[in-house]
Amino acid sequence: MDIRHFDRIGNGGLDFTELGFGTAPLGNLYRAISDEEAHLVLEAAWETGSRYYDTAPLYGLGLSETRLNRFLRGKKRDDYVLSTKVGRLLKVCAPEERTGIGKFFDTPSRREVYDYTYDGVMRSFEASLERLGVDRIDILFAHDLDIFNHGSQEALQEKLDELMRSGYYALLSLRDQGVIKAFGAGVNEWQPCQWMAERGDFDLFLLAGRYTLLEQEALETFLPLCEQRGIGIVLGGPYNSGILATGAVPGAYYNYDTAPQEILNRVARIEAVCQRHGVRLIEAALRFPLKHPQVVSVIPGGQSVEQVKSNRQILDARIPAGLWAELKAEELMRQDAPTE
Incomplete structure (x- = not known):
């Protein structure tokens, strides 16, 4: 599997597998x-070559992190990249x-408490270290x-x-001390990411479902800003919750x-365009975001061994350049979407 090296600030960076x-x-x-x-x-994901794992306290209210604990204990720490989230206790x-x-x-039996304060970030980080082991x-x-x-722009702005x-x-202190390599935000909308990028020194954004074969509005202003500042994107939800798979x-x-x-x-x-080029919709959907520099x-996830193995097979499918060209000609893809 291809590796994408990311080193925005010269601290050695991280090696991401294209499929996380x-x-x-x-x-x-x-x-x-x-x-x-x-x-x-998890073992099936490792066997496919995936070496980037993303989790969060929210996922199963700690369950995802504790299940990763068992899996990661058998792996050398330098052999994988690991991300988790802060903002909820x-x-x-x-x-x-x-x-x-x-x-x-x-x-x-846990309830979430939103906390984006300094102490909240540190407490969340320490709790994740313990759950992950x-x-x-x-x-x-x-x-x-x-x-x-x-729920609303006003409530979001407060957070x-x-x-x-x-x-x-x-986050800045943890990175500057070398405790973490990078920080950013994991978000379902690109607009708050742009707001943060304009006001802070963020390295990466995990953007769920907002740069896909179906949606490319982020090319208006957000992704050009990321290019200017060397900000990386982890793309979650490449199938827009399912429709680009089914x-x-x-x-x-x-x-x-x-x-x-x-x-x-x-x-x-x-x-219909995909079919004319002998490509499955799901194959084009998984490959498309990776065309952006x-x-x-891309992290599609999976809840079964079969789904995980299928993700690797989908990623390996060959996509002819003519497919992207026809999607643009039919105005089903933005003209400025990278496809090389």
Whole structure:
């Protein structure tokens, strides 16, 4: 698997495999799996060549990190890149009060408390080190600074201000001391990422679903800014929650909800172009983000061994240049989207 070396500030940097592994599904997202199943999935990801693993306290309310603990104990620390998130502290609570009921299943009884302060970042970092059982974490992402999670622009702005006023300096200190290699934010929207990039010295953003075969609005201003400042992008959600994997089928998911008709129509047109070039939609969707020079890794995740192995096969598919050209000609892709 190809490696993308990233070293923005001259501290030795990090080597990302083009295909990373997002561990939200291992936190029993949408359905519960056993510890053994989770371990087999992680081993399968390793066997495919993936060496970048992303997790977060939110994923299974600590479960994803503790499952990674078992897996990583058998690996040499220099053989992989590891990122987790800050911005949420997990508090013990009654089972009926736990975060993520109906989304995460069979998890510890914990409730999230948003905290983007200096102390909150440090406490979250220390707790993740314990759950993961490692002696260092390579990247810390401030998690879910977006309207999707905070509900309104006003509420989001309050949290962004808290981060830049306080927690940002914890991240900066950890990086400057060499405790972590890089920091950034893991977000569902590109606009807050641009706001942060304009105000701080961020290295990487984990952007979920906002630069895909279906959506390229981030090319307007955000991705050019990343190019100017050498900021890397980890691309999560390359299938826009499912529709770029399943195609425009009834009930297809887009952005965690049932896809509206206009999205179904657009995806159907994209898929028709793919078919004319002998390419599966899912293959074009996984490869497309990696065409952008700032994207260091794509992390589709997976909850079964079969899904993980399939991701590698999908990544290895050959995509003819004519496919991208026709998508642009049909105005199904932005003209300025990198495709070389």
